[in-house]
Amino acid sequence: MAAPPVSGPSETARVEAFSDGIFAIAITLLVLNIRVPPPDLTGHGGTLLPALLRLWPAYLGYLISFLTIGIMWVNHHSMFVLIQRTDRYFLLLSVFFLMCIAFLPFPTAVLAEYLPEPKGRRVAVALYSAAFVLTAMAYNALWWYAVRWGGLLDKNADREAVVTISRRYLIGPIAYAISFGLAFINAWASLAVHGVLAAFFVLPVRKPTPRRPAM
Amino acid sequence: MAAPPVSGPSETARVEAFSDGIFAIAITLLVLNIRVPPPDLTGHGGTLLPALLRLWPAYLGYLISFLTIGIMWVNHHSMFVLIQRTDRYFLLLSVFFLMCIAFLPFPTAVLAEYLPEPKGRRVAVALYSAAFVLTAMAYNALWWYAVRWGGLLDKNADREAVVTISRRYLIGPIAYAISFGLAFINAWASLAVHGVLAAFFVLPVRKPTPRRPAM
Amino acid sequence: MAAPPVSGPSETARVEAFSDGIFAIAITLLVLNIRVPPPDLTGHGGTLLPALLRLWPAYLGYLISFLTIGIMWVNHHSMFVLIQRTDRYFLLLSVFFLMCIAFLPFPTAVLAEYLPEPKGRRVAVALYSAAFVLTAMAYNALWWYAVRWGGLLDKNADREAVVTISRRYLIGPIAYAISFGLAFINAWASLAVHGVLAAFFVLPVRKPTPRRPAM
Amino acid sequence: MAAPPVSGPSETARVEAFSDGIFAIAITLLVLNIRVPPPDLTGHGGTLLPALLRLWPAYLGYLISFLTIGIMWVNHHSMFVLIQRTDRYFLLLSVFFLMCIAFLPFPTAVLAEYLPEPKGRRVAVALYSAAFVLTAMAYNALWWYAVRWGGLLDKNADREAVVTISRRYLIGPIAYAISFGLAFINAWASLAVHGVLAAFFVLPVRKPTPRRPAM
DSSP states (O other): OOSOOSSSHHHHHHHHHHHHHHHHHHHHHGGGGSOOOOHHHHHSSOOHHHHHHTTHHHHHHHHHHHHHHHHHHHHHHHHHHHBOOOOHHHHHHHHHHHHHHHHTHHHHHHHHHHTTOTTTHHHHHHHHHHHHHHHHHHHHHHHHIIIIISOOBOTTOOHHHHHHHHHHHHHHHHHHHHHHHHHTTOHHHHHHHHHHHHHHHHSOOSSOSOOOOOO | OOSOOSSSHHHHHHHHHHHHHHHHHHHHHGGGGSOOOOHHHHHSSOOHHHHHHTTHHHHHHHHHHHHHHHHHHHHHHHHHHHBOOOOHHHHHHHHHHHHHHHHTHHHHHHHHHHTTOTTTHHHHHHHHHHHHHHHHHHHHHHHHIIIIISOOBOTTOOHHHHHHHHHHHHHHHHHHHHHHHHHTTOHHHHHHHHHHHHHHHHSOOSSOSOOOOOO | OOSOOSSSHHHHHHHHHHHHHHHHHHHHHGGGGSOOOOHHHHHSSOOHHHHHHTTHHHHHHHHHHHHHHHHHHHHHHHHHHHBOOOOHHHHHHHHHHHHHHHHTHHHHHHHHHHTTOTTTHHHHHHHHHHHHHHHHHHHHHHHHIIIIISOOBOTTOOHHHHHHHHHHHHHHHHHHHHHHHHHTTOHHHHHHHHHHHHHHHHSOOSSOSOOOOOO | OOSOOSOSHHHHHHHHHHHHHHHHHHHHHGGGGSOOOOHHHHHSSOOHHHHHHTTHHHHHHHHHHHHHHHHHHHHHHHHHHHBOOOOHHHHHHHHHHHHHHHHTHHHHHHHHHHTTOTTTHHHHHHHHHHHHHHHHHHHHHHHHIIIIISOOBOTTOOHHHHHHHHHHHHHHHHHHHHHHHHHTTOHHHHHHHHHHHHHHHHSOOSSOSOOOOOO
């Protein structure tokens, strides 16, 4: 209790709201990467449908990034069920984590542009994986700070659940690092790791919440 | 009570806030589809007014999409008056639903670009309708999960109102599917379905809210 | 009490939050209308400073639109101090009002592009004023519905303050209509009305809020 | 009872929410300044990696602006722990402050474009510093109004902490003014001031919060 928390429970509400804002904006900006095919390209000879189909890398990037950021939001959400307080360093770690989240539309745009190009594909997928390595590391830093240094958890938080969650979160940076390495061997295999990881994080933790009496 | 809810009433608040954020951003990004006519196009010989009038498909797309998303927001809103709890799967279905909402600026942009082009018009309107079919299906999935599987409704929710709402929501995917089919016959008739549907969903349900004592 | 309100006080919170979201996004998107001068234009012979100064119409548009939308937000805010409930029609009027707010970045962008062009200037300013006429009308519709039809005000709202506010709000559409007419005579005089109006709405109402004991 | 506050504690919540919205959007729009290298530029002879590396000024601008805005958010946050009420003028000062925040993506974009160009570099860095001078001044105006004129602070706010905070906030405009002057001598030294300042504001105030009993 040497370093006093910035404020009471309402503080957590404001970090959550700010985080939700950035999650919501970053996830919604992803759609700007899907560009309308210009009429002059589709006009002479071609039709709209094949031009729309050629945009598949943009759709794929939208799908993977949206689901991954969305699932991160769901987990960030579960994290804040356990976190009861904030302090200055936690807020700063949050800013760093949110800087990673807000950056994700860029590697997604690069992916959408270069996935069909044999030359740039590997670098594009590697950049994409690297951005997620960084984001997952920032996410873990946030969690570890709250658990270990900051002592920001709810006193009644189920210790066992905390350990399970901690282990689970570590899978993120490791798997994305593998995906980064795979990018230089096979871009598609690397992308597949992103899909598998999203599916994995959809699964609930066995003990997802602190025990609490029925409300 | 086998599958414990993620948390208490404040949880619903956070999904609502996140959803509102994405609704608000997606709906506001629509305006970016209305592009300022470049001065060199209007400068020599032409004037600004006809150039602005030629943008009518962009205005029309803005109007239909804004109203439809706005009305969906109003209904999403009414839905959460009845929903009292959330769980992990509900959050994930929400992410999927919001992925559809956040995608809508793209088909709207395609519509704005290709509505005046006889060649691309049908495909543009079909894409537009297809996006709304998907969105309406995700919306229904959200509702049905809350009612049937998740048991997330307020215990005091008026059963009759729930049934009325359930039937009413089903009209969405069916009507948009009809609109999708119509797109290949007549693009304008297909768009008209969107207008009629927006008007229909504006009408209140006979029993819109659970009975509650005067506050 | 014939038309039951959608819900309790928390409902107002959600409309406010959604409105705040759209206000915040529309107001922040305005900056996208200020385009970075391309290096090839400034590179040969010219320097960056004059290129930045040539962007003055974009800065002016940003300034007027930001302040006007910002002041509307402040007033919208004061409005909701008096409004206690919402109903379906109020939400729909809100959607219509927010459609106007979210549209404002477009006429601002047109203004920024065509203000220095003698040919398009009048039409650009007329469009700008017309957009504000519509927005101010929607704002008044929202207020009048809450006061007259919906009966959504706080029972303890100071009647005199309500009358003062009602009269004051009517100045908006009238002044913007004058500004619209002026646009065809003198574009600068028309813009000046926007400035004067913003300054006017900054002034507090004589009786801005119900008296309450010092907290 | 002479000058009644606009409302109770919930008012502060709405300004905070609106501010958070604008902070969140402005900070997330920064990523739009990092443009995907067009394939035709990287295609012939070159590869994607060097094209991505050439974007370093855009990454640097993103990093500095994101961290600075993020830290401003953290401090704005601490400010509102002490502020208990709002009034009309405080809201208007908030609108002005937020106009500065929402403008920041523009000078960041100019910086990203002109930092590698020897000709425009100094002007770009000077514009960047000038924008932060203005923002820091608006931030101080907000704080001073709350403390001196508005009397909006929590009655129990620690006077000593208020004085410490006030002094500390004054460092912002002064340091950015120095950075502005330095821009004309050495652009890199000027940018370094931004980095140092961000690091300085990360440090906690000795007495960061009002003394309050353990909750």
